Structures are given as C-alpha cells and as structure tokens.
Amino acid sequence: MTEIDEDAWRTEVRAFLDANARPRTGLDDWSASPVHDDPGAEAAYFERCRAWQRTVFDHGFAGITWPREYGGRAGTPWQQAVYRDEESRYDVTSGFLSSTIALAGAALLAHGREDQKQRYLRPLLRGDEVWCQLFSEPDAGSDLASLKTRAVRDGDWIVDGQKVWTSGAQHADFGILLARTDLDAPKHHGITCFVADMHAPGVEVRPLRQMTGASHFNEVFLNGVRVAADAVIGEVNSGWTVARSVLAAESAMIGSSTRFDPVVEVLRLAREHGCERDPVMRQALARYVTRERILGLLRERLRRDIRAGNRPSVDGSVMKLLWSQARAARGELGVALLGADALADDGANSDPRFWRVELMSRYWGSIGGGTDEVHKNHVAERVLGLPR
Ligand SMILES: Cc1cc2nc3c(=O)[nH]c(=O)nc-3n(C[C@H](O)[C@H](O)[C@H](O)COP(=O)(O)OP(=O)(O)OC[C@H]3O[C@@H](n4cnc5c(N)ncnc54)[C@H](O)[C@@H]3O)c2cc1C
Structure with a gap:
C-alpha cells in the first residue's frame, strides 16, 4: 500500500467504527469486562460479542487477510493491524470469537479441502457457527x-x-x-x-x-x-502439522488485543488513591510503566515489519513473555493501589471487581498459549542458542 492508501484505509475503518460503535471510555465499558460469574450474564456477553462480529462481517471488515471466496477481504496483514489498532479505541469486542476464528481459520485455510473451506469458513467468520x-x-x-x-x-x-x-x-x-x-x-x-x-x-x-x-x-x-x-x-x-499451524496462529494472536489502556487506568488509580507520591509505589509504578512501554515499542516494531513485508524482527515467545509479565504486574499493582477497597466492594464503583479479576486472571496469560516456562525454553534454545 502507498501512504495515500494507508490514509484511505484508516479513514474507511474509522468511518465504519464511528457509524457502528461508541468510543471507549474506561472500565465501565461493556467490552472491558469479559469475566462474568453469572451464567446468564456470561451468555449475554457472548451474544453481544457475536452481534459485533456479525456487524464487522456484514460491513466487510472481518477476515481482512482471508480470500474473498470465504468471506474475507483479500487484504494485507498491515491492513489487519491497522483495523485492530483502530477498533481497540471503541467499546466493542468479538471476545472469544476472535481467537476461535483465528485458530480454526488457520487450520482450515492452510490444511482444509476445498469443500471444507466452502462449508465452514464463512459461518465461522461471521460467528454463526462457533x-x-x-x-x-x-x-x-x-x-x-x-x-x-x-x-x-x-x-x-x-x-x-x-x-x-x-x-x-x-x-x-x-x-x-x-x-x-x-x-x-x-x-x-x-x-x-x-x-x-x-x-x-x-x-x-x-x-x-x-x-x-x-x-x-x-x-x-x-x-x-x-x-x-x-x-x-x-x-x-x-x-501434528495442522496443530503447529494452529499453535503458531495462537502465539501470533496472544497479547495483540487491548480491551483498555492499562497504563492510563493504573495511573488514574494511583492518583485517586493518593499513591503517586508514595516512594515505594512510585518505584513499582515506574517498573510497570517501563515494562508496558517496552512492550508497546516492540509492538510498533512488529507493525513496521508487517508494513514493510519483512519477517518479524522480534521473536513471538519474547512478546508473549513480556505481555504475560506486564499483565501479572498490572493486576498486582491495581489491587495494591486499592488496598482494602479491593476486597470490600459495594458495587458502586467498577474498580474493585475489575482489579480483583485482573489479579486472578493473571494465569490466563502465563499458562494459555504455552506456559511462560515453555516460552523461556524456546527463547533459550532458539533465540539465544543455549544447549537443551
Ligand atoms: C485461558 C486458557 C485457555 C485455554 N484454552 C484452551 C483451549 O481452548 N483448548 C485447549 O486445547 N487448551 C486450552 N488451554 C490449555 C493450555 O494450552 C494448557 O494449559 C497449556 O498448554 C499448559 O498445559 P498444562 O496446563 O497441562 O500444564 P503442564 O504442561 O502440565 O505444565 C505444568 C507446569 O510444568 C511446566 N513445564 C511443562 N513442561 C515444561 C518444560 N519442558 N520445561 C519447563 N517447564 C515445563 C509448565 O510451565 C507448568 O508450570 C487453555 C489454557 C488457558 C490458561
């Protein structure tokens, strides 16, 4: 794509999002809280995610890199990255569906027979079949x-x-x-x-x-x-060949979605609780924000690689590890900043429940998509060339 095409693409994506979604505001957004302990609320959240996926599909923004004959747009990974970037500014999500589309899509697109692709890909991409x-x-x-x-x-x-x-x-x-x-x-x-x-x-x-x-x-x-x-x-x-395609798609996907800006939310919490001048908290905040900034810069580097059509210059395991560590750190920090308020919750404010869930969900990041230890092995052997 030329620079003009890039601007045109962003404009097209923004026009779609402006017409169909509200800009993100914070932790009260429906898309910021994917965890529901009541099955009815969980099912309602799932249907809301599905409704959004259908809207995306019906407007031609689903499966941006997929071939047109299977419901995609035959676009580039860069267009996909721009779309994700823009969508993350709005109070919308396809939730669990986006990962299952990426994983099942990877298996079927790379290894499925033509009749399987014709039968399954379009309803998968629209969320009609899960x-x-x-x-x-x-x-x-x-x-x-x-x-x-x-x-x-x-x-x-x-x-x-x-x-x-x-x-x-x-x-x-x-x-x-x-x-x-x-x-x-x-x-x-x-x-x-x-x-x-x-x-x-x-x-x-x-x-x-x-x-x-x-x-x-x-x-x-x-x-x-x-x-x-x-x-x-x-x-x-x-x-096993199919499994490897699916696992590669999983690694590429993990850590790429953002439901909210964690740095903004953590710093807001620190200010609201008068902790931004506490020397110990300041150290912890600085460590955390530095980690997120490094992750952000590496993501930007990967975006440029995609843009230039180059191989990724940052190993996927490095990204996964940094992401899961940042995720764990922010949950701990959020709960530490809230103190006893994290436990005593009258439901009037979203913060206590949100940060409790963040803390308890930290193991999603460090186990799902390959555990941290397995990714460390990968970095040691394949990136650093250390003996097995
Ligand atoms: C949020 C989430 C969603 C998931 N969704 C799915 C799903 O939809 N479908 C699905 O099939 N699976 C899913 N999983 C499962 C996930 O793939 C496995 O949990 C993961 O592969 C780890 O396997 P395990 O839990 O059996 O742990 P184990 O492999 O038994 O590991 C136990 C411990 O030993 C360590 N360990 C294991 N091997 C090594 C090694 N070689 N070197 C050093 N340490 C090692 C691990 O790091 C871990 O700490 C999901 C997991 C999570 C957390």
Missing part, C-alpha cells in the same frame, strides 16, 4: 503430542477420550479435534486432526469454574463419538 479447540488433555498440555484421545476407523471414525481447558466449548458447534490414530507411530506422527460436531451423541461438555467465578473453559468428554470419514483436516496421521 468453534473450539480440542487439543489439551489432563496429561497432555505443554507436551501436547503425548495426547491419548483415540480415533479408531470403523467406516467413520469412533473417538474416545477426554479434553480439558477447552475455551468456549459450551457455545461451540464444532471443534478442531486432535486424536491419536496410530498407536505404533512415533508420537508426533500418529495424530490426526478432525472436525468434531459438538452436538453429536457422546460429546459431553462440563464447565470448569475458575477462581473468578466465571466458567470460561470446560472439560469435554468424548464417549464413542462418531466422526465422519471425510471430517479429517489434512492427511490421516499428519495432524
């Missing part, structure tokens, strides 16, 4: 290739096993399922990726209640679930 990721198991998380869920050929495939930490399974129509199809092959080679119908007999979804009170993820039990022979994504026993 997907989940059936990868992790009780004994297969970081070491995902040791998964034990089995699929046995019987005309169709019959699947038995258990998945866990499955985000959004309670809303899902389909899952990208990894199952072992060859017990004799080395562990990375005997896995196949399937489209699983979440409404099929034998699929049981049990929500897991987290310490925030919300049930974001689930256990999923698969008992003799029949999966059609043509529901394989990619080749039989080559599911």
Whole structure:
C-alpha cells in the first residue's frame, strides 16, 4: 500500500467504527469486562460479542487477510493491524470469537479441502457457527503430542477420550479435534486432526469454574463419538502439522488485543488513591510503566515489519513473555493501589471487581498459549542458542 492508501484505509475503518460503535471510555465499558460469574450474564456477553462480529462481517471488515471466496477481504496483514489498532479505541469486542476464528481459520485455510473451506469458513467468520479447540488433555498440555484421545476407523471414525481447558466449548458447534490414530507411530506422527460436531451423541461438555467465578473453559468428554470419514483436516496421521499451524496462529494472536489502556487506568488509580507520591509505589509504578512501554515499542516494531513485508524482527515467545509479565504486574499493582477497597466492594464503583479479576486472571496469560516456562525454553534454545 502507498501512504495515500494507508490514509484511505484508516479513514474507511474509522468511518465504519464511528457509524457502528461508541468510543471507549474506561472500565465501565461493556467490552472491558469479559469475566462474568453469572451464567446468564456470561451468555449475554457472548451474544453481544457475536452481534459485533456479525456487524464487522456484514460491513466487510472481518477476515481482512482471508480470500474473498470465504468471506474475507483479500487484504494485507498491515491492513489487519491497522483495523485492530483502530477498533481497540471503541467499546466493542468479538471476545472469544476472535481467537476461535483465528485458530480454526488457520487450520482450515492452510490444511482444509476445498469443500471444507466452502462449508465452514464463512459461518465461522461471521460467528454463526462457533468453534473450539480440542487439543489439551489432563496429561497432555505443554507436551501436547503425548495426547491419548483415540480415533479408531470403523467406516467413520469412533473417538474416545477426554479434553480439558477447552475455551468456549459450551457455545461451540464444532471443534478442531486432535486424536491419536496410530498407536505404533512415533508420537508426533500418529495424530490426526478432525472436525468434531459438538452436538453429536457422546460429546459431553462440563464447565470448569475458575477462581473468578466465571466458567470460561470446560472439560469435554468424548464417549464413542462418531466422526465422519471425510471430517479429517489434512492427511490421516499428519495432524501434528495442522496443530503447529494452529499453535503458531495462537502465539501470533496472544497479547495483540487491548480491551483498555492499562497504563492510563493504573495511573488514574494511583492518583485517586493518593499513591503517586508514595516512594515505594512510585518505584513499582515506574517498573510497570517501563515494562508496558517496552512492550508497546516492540509492538510498533512488529507493525513496521508487517508494513514493510519483512519477517518479524522480534521473536513471538519474547512478546508473549513480556505481555504475560506486564499483565501479572498490572493486576498486582491495581489491587495494591486499592488496598482494602479491593476486597470490600459495594458495587458502586467498577474498580474493585475489575482489579480483583485482573489479579486472578493473571494465569490466563502465563499458562494459555504455552506456559511462560515453555516460552523461556524456546527463547533459550532458539533465540539465544543455549544447549537443551
Ligand atoms: C485461558 C486458557 C485457555 C485455554 N484454552 C484452551 C483451549 O481452548 N483448548 C485447549 O486445547 N487448551 C486450552 N488451554 C490449555 C493450555 O494450552 C494448557 O494449559 C497449556 O498448554 C499448559 O498445559 P498444562 O496446563 O497441562 O500444564 P503442564 O504442561 O502440565 O505444565 C505444568 C507446569 O510444568 C511446566 N513445564 C511443562 N513442561 C515444561 C518444560 N519442558 N520445561 C519447563 N517447564 C515445563 C509448565 O510451565 C507448568 O508450570 C487453555 C489454557 C488457558 C490458561
């Protein structure tokens, strides 16, 4: 894109957002609080996210880099980055849907057959059909290739096993399922990726209640679930290749979304509670803000790489680690600044609940999308070249 095109694109995006959304104002925005301990409120939040995704799709801004024949816009990653940047200034979100679209989309676009792309991609992108990721198991998380869920050929495939930490399974129509199809092959080679119908007999979804009170993820039990022979994504026993595409999309996505400006909110809290002159708090604030600024500068560097069509000059694991550390620091700081108010909450003000949830959600960042320790291993071995 030329500079003029870039301006034109931003103008077009802003016109759409101005016409369909309100600018972000702060922690009272509906999009700033994705955690709901009441199932009714959680379902209402999910539907609001879905409504926004439909608006985005219907106006031609969903799947900006996807091919047009699947509902996308055939645009560039840079256009996508500009869109995300602009959208983050408004009180809107597609919530969990944006991640599931990115993950299932990565699997289907890169490895799906043409008939699968035609069947699934458009309803996925509009949020009309919801997907989940059936990868992790009780004994297969970081070491995902040791998964034990089995699929046995019987005309169709019959699947038995258990998945866990499955985000959004309670809303899902389909899952990208990894199952072992060859017990004799080395562990990375005997896995196949399937489209699983979440409404099929034998699929049981049990929500897991987290310490925030919300049930974001689930256990999923698969008992003799029949999966059609043509529901394989990619080749039989080559599911690890599909899994790698999905995990790469997950890493690229994590940390890219912003529901609010954390630095603005933390500094506001410090001022409101008279802590900005406290020498100990000032140190903690300075450390935190520095961390966020470094992250912001690295994000900007990545945006320029995308703009120039270059390979990313910052490793994804470095970004993930900095993001999860900043996220943990801001939760701790928010609660420390509130002091006892963080616990004593009469509901009149959004701050106590918001910062409690931020603190309790810190493990989302340090576990989901690969744990901090696993990313540190990656940085040590692949970036710094240290021995295994
Ligand atoms: C918010 C959230 C959403 C999620 N959504 C989904 C989903 O939709 N679908 C899905 O399939 N999964 C999902 N997960 C699961 C996630 O992928 C796993 O939790 C993650 O891969 C870690 O696996 P585990 O929990 O089994 O921990 P384990 O792998 O058992 O790790 C336990 C501990 O050991 C450490 N460890 C493990 N291996 C090493 C190593 N080689 N070197 C050093 N330390 C190590 C880990 O860092 C961790 O501290 C989600 C998780 C979270 C937090």
